[in-house]
Amino acid sequence: MSCEKYSSWITDAALGDLPADREPELLAHTLECAACREALHHARTVHEFVDRGVESLVVGEPSPQFATHLRRRIVQESEQLRSPWTAWAPIIAGALALAVFLAILVTRRPVHNRSNPSVASAVYPISESPAALAASAPTSQNATRTRSQRNSNRGTRVRPATTALPEIIVPKGQLAAAVQLSAAISSGRADGSQLLAAQREYEKLLEVKPIEIAPIEIPALDAATAKPASSIQF
């Protein structure tokens, strides 16, 4: 029973971790008990092996070439630090590749205005200058202008009140007429509100009224005064 108690003490003693007040008791026991004495001896041997074995694994010095190699690596490191482009090169390369990719992506995207030229040629912002429109109406170049070009032109003018107006769709072939109308309204030669009222009036549905036909009154023939038709004289 007492040997079980001392078995853990033996391990602690072999590791040098046994409290000082327990050491005399353990030694006294090992003097009496041959098994525990042998166990303590064995534990101390094992732990001595362990310590010496681990020490043998970490003993040694770096080779003389260690200094040379380390020096070379540190010099290389310093040179890399001196040339900042070397460090930035991978980042710059990545950024360029990304820019090229985005450029390809943007240029390959279809432009909607070009996909429907008949509508595109008829669409113009109402805010455009009539003079400019009149000048550009006969040409076919402006008919294919993209929305972005118009927006950029619009951005250069100082007309904040009209820039928010909606675009109108002019049927193909009536652009010149629409421009002339717009110019007339802008210059005051024509009253826009009057024209609009006339248009509304024109579009108003016609009322269908029943035709009233007055009955024809036929006077009754007087037998006494009646004369044969052949006797009537005009």
Add this chain to the structure above:
Amino acid sequence: MDALAASFPRSAVSQDESLAREFEQRLADCPKLAYRVALGVMHNTAEAEDVAQEALLRAYRNFHRLRDRDRFRGWLVRVAFRLALDRIRAKGRRERHEHDATRALEEGQREANVENLVASREFEREVAQALDALPEKLRIVMVLAAIEGYKTREVAKLAGLPEGTVKSRLFLARKKLAESLQCLVKNTPAG
């Protein structure tokens, strides 16, 4: 290592002269420490040198933050230990160790003398295998204790741990190692 420190071109070490001088002072004793820590994990001199150089190179890069001597040594030890572990894992050397250790065990049991056993390469391999089998937190304490002559205070400084923690981990590590190596020593007569 003094020769190493003296041979460094100052401009290569750092633009700051005081930093350069301090780094040269560290190089007087720290490469050996890093090398031994790496050797305790790698068990191979060439690989341990490579790991020690890598650790010192990292120390050079971060030296402006590690000017305190104790802090620098502790940082270097931990970096060297971590680098060595990473390299071991990358190479999958553990399986090779196990294979070697199995063979070493068979040969080691034939050894008749304790001194012969300790001096034998097979015993060294067996200890290395037992050390590799320890958890990392026990292993670094054990390696540092072997390097520093089992002085708890020094190990605590290097590992950045309280002394009590180091003591308990060291106790546990030695106990586990003893259990692993017991079969090797069992039938070997002392002396």
